[in-house]
Amino acid sequence: MKTSTIRTRLGFAGLIGLLLLAPLAGHAADTNDLGSPAESAQSYSEDYARLVDAALPKFNAEVLGRRLATVRAKYPDGNDPLRLRKITDIEGLLGLPHSTAGGADFVTTGKATYGISKGSGRVHYARNLEGQPPMAFAEAQRSQRELEARHLDLLAQAGIEREQVLFAKTGIMSLRTQADGDSDDRSTLAADSVFTYALRNIDGLQVDGSEAKIASRGPGDIVGMSLRWPGVLLHPKLTSFKLKSAEELKREALAEVKRAANGAVVNVQMAVVLRPVTLEGRRVYVPSLKVGVLPRDEAGAMFYVDLPQQQLTYDDGAVDDR
Amino acid sequence: MKAIRKALLGAGLVLAALGTAGNALADSVWSSAITKWDGDCSGSQRDWWDDMCMAWRHEMADRGFVPVWHNFSLVRVNKYVDPSLASWGNDNNRMDAQDAGLICTHGTVDATGWAGSMHTKDQGECKLNVDQMKIGKASGGRLRFFHMSSCQSVQWDKRLSWFGPAKGGVHVIAGFHGLMYIGSQYVDEYEDLAADGTASKGVGKAWVDNMHHVDHWYNSYKTICPVAMGFGNTAARSADVLNERYASKWSDTAANWTTSRYISGCDPSTGGGALPN
Numbered sequence: 203m204k205t206s207t208i209r210t211r212l213g214f215a216g217l218i219g220l221l222l223l224a225p226l227a228g229h230a231a232d233t234n235d236l237g238s239p240a241e242s243a244q245s246y247s248e249d250y251a252r253l254v255d256a257a258l259p260k261f262n263a264e265v266l267g268r269r270l271a272t273v274r275a276k277y278p279d280g281n282d283p284l285r286l287r288k289i290t291d292i293e294g295l296l297g298l299p300h301s302t303a304g305g306a307d308f309v310t311t312g313k314a315t316y317g318i319s320k321g322s323g324r325v326h327y328a329r330n331l332e333g334q335p336p337m338a339f340a341e342a343q344r345s346q347r348e349l350e351a352r353h354l355d356l357l358a359q360a361g362i363e364r365e366q367v368l369f370a371k372t373g374i375m376s377l378r379t380q381a382d383g384d385s386d387d388r389s390t391l392a393a394d395s396v397f398t399y400a401l402r403n404i405d406g407l408q409v410d411g412s413e414a415k416i417a418s419r420g421p422g423d424i425v426g427m428s429l430r431w432p433g434v435l436l437h438p439k440l441t442s443f444k445l446k447s448a449e450e451l452k453r454e455a456l457a458e459v460k461r462a463a464n465g466a467v468v469n470v471q472m473a474v475v476l477r478p479v480t481l482e483g484r485r486v487y488v489p490s491l492k493v494g495v496l497p498r499d500e501a502g503a504m505f506y507v508d509l510p511q512q513q514l515t516y517d518d519g520a521v522d523d524r
Numbered sequence: 525m526k527a528i529r530k531a532l533l534g535a536g537l538v539l540a541a542l543g544t545a546g547n548a549l550a551d552s553v554w555s556s557a558i559t560k561w562d563g564d565c566s567g568s569q570r571d572w573w574d575d576m577c578m579a580w581r582h583e584m585a586d587r588g589f590v591p592v593w594h595n596f597s598l599v600r601v602n603k604y605v606d607p608s609l610a611s612w613g614n615d616n617n618r619m620d621a622q623d624a625g626l627i628c629t630h631g632t633v634d635a636t637g638w639a640g641s642m643h644t645k646d647q648g649e650c651k652l653n654v655d656q657m658k659i660g661k662a663s664g665g666r667l668r669f670f671h672m673s674s675c676q677s678v679q680w681d682k683r684l685s686w687f688g689p690a691k692g693g694v695h696v697i698a699g700f701h702g703l704m705y706i707g708s709q710y711v712d713e714y715e716d717l718a719a720d721g722t723a724s725k726g727v728g729k730a731w732v733d734n735m736h737h738v739d740h741w742y743n744s745y746k747t748i749c750p751v752a753m754g755f756g757n758t759a760a761r762s763a764d765v766l767n768e769r770y771a772s773k774w775s776d777t778a779a780n781w782t783t784s785r786y787i788s789g790c791d792p793s794t795g796g797g798a799l800p801n
Binding site: 232233234236237238239240243259308310315316319322324326328330331332333336339368369371373374375376377378379380381382386390391392393394397399401408410411413415417426428430461462463464466471472473494496497498499500501502503504505506518519520521523524 | 567568569570572573574575578579582630631632674675684687703704705706707708709710711712715716719720723724725726729732733734736737738739740741742743744745746759762763764766767779780781782783784785786787788789790794795799800801
């Protein structure tokens with residue numbers, strides 16, 4: 203099993219990485235106390251109690267509680283930096299002519315479709331690529347660094363400043379074509395696009411489910427964009443930032459880990475996150491311990507344990523059966 | 525609590541759409557999901573899998589497609605097997621009678637290419653294999669898009685085995701290289717797949733763009749590696765068909781070529797090595 207360790211980007215992400223590593227220090231300089239120690243990612247076992255023990259982030263509950271209280275105080279009405287509020291904002295960002303063709307929350311012109319999803323607030327853009335030749339793969343490789351810089355600049359213009367980015371990675375979306383019976387040696391390789399993928403943090407805390415994706419076929423030629431960067435408001439009924447003890451968290455996590463693992467050899471990973479839930483029809487966030495149960499040979503399971511001692515009510519996002 | 529609710533609702537089914545099986549009356553979509561393997565086939569419980577499947581199905585329904593779903597104990601192998609390959613196969617009246625299908629279940633790579641876990645044994649089988657499938661108009665059905673929310677369902681080294689099912693005429697087949705994960709945070713991705721694949725981009729592109737993500741643990745991370753395959757009578761067609769949307773209804777062509785769309789070098793961490801360039 204190979205585990206990807208963080209490949210921190212030079213420049214802004216490097217700075218962000220250092221910022222992330224600093225606040226809850228007290229352990230090795232390269233370990234973030236909000237997540238499982240890196241070495242735990244290599245550990246597979248049927249001894250679930252030992253796995254949970256090893257994976258529990260080493261944060262100090264009082265320090266983290268104060269940090270969460272600071273987030274609440276700093277963003278009493280929520281953190282909502284995205285500047286794209288309406289269709290014309292997307293058109294302005296991407297240099298598109300104004301159009302009204304489409305529906306209530308989207309525009310479709312034949313050349314492109316874009317909009318802001320009513321329910322989720324996701325900002326999306328896709329250029330219609332039907333019948334258009336792909337990029338040469340070598341060109342995608344050559345332009346990758348330049349396009350990454352352009353993508354990050356575009357994100358900043360959209361309101362996603364660099365300090366909000368927990369993790370960013372730029373890569374190539376490949377297209378490999380071959381005839382029936384041909385091996386990969388006889389296939390042809392092209393690039394659909396060069397894309398940048400970014401995850402979000404607020405003051406070092408990962409915002410679960412919040413991500414940005416931008417794809418280009420060349421400088422100034424954006425072919426896709428998806429921004430899930432909603433306003434983040436801590437659960438308004440959260441009045442106490444006293445967090446559960448390590449023992450309590452381990453007990454709650456262990457019960458679910460046992461159930462999900464089902465007797466198999468697994469790996470367990472954990473991270474402190476701000477988790478989106480629904481309260482009275484709007485999205486709010488609960489400080490949570492995200493737990494991953496990662497088997498070797500079947501689909502893993504992710505679940506959450508609320509961090510606050512205070513009991514909170516919310517809708518966890520289960521889809522209504524119909 | 526969630527698990528109990530799912531067990532009680534295990535027999536979700538829209539009868540109205542079944543009447544259209546095999547007929548081009550209304551555009552329809554099929555989904556199958558298992559959360560608890562409490563029949564005579566085995567698998568670890570994953571409570572959120574049907575929510576992921578349902579998010580896609582509901583969004584497709586909201587966009588005008590008739591939804592058909594066979595979940596939980598109704599997930600049995602005959603519904604996905606083509607009668608030309610096994611006499612008891614009934615896919616042309618089930619999944620292959622719709623325009624698009626999504627199956628959410630445990631999977632693993634095997635000699636045929638992929639084995640998907642069923643809930644309950646049927647014809648003595650708990651697994652659906654690649655070589656039992658032939659999907660699309662040329663094989664008596666009409667499926668144009670087949671997606672699998674299932675581990676190793678389009679495993680790189682075995683992906684060309686999907687030429688077999690594609691000979692039935694399906695346009696796009698999509699799945700994962702390596703392992704993937706089940707949880708509430710993935711539900712939105714399936715809704716976005718339906719929204720994007722209907723309104724703004726091809727299904728093959730919407731699959732890879734929406735299903736790729738990084739699960740980050742601050743000190744390490746794991747990557748999910750979706751792969752979509754377009755099929756066509758020429759190289760150009762197999763690439764372009766990745767732009768076909770759910771409602772576009774491009775013409776059917778022979779599956780002589782395929783184009784795989786994937787993230788260069790994507791490393792799923794578990795269940796498969798890094799993808800090539």
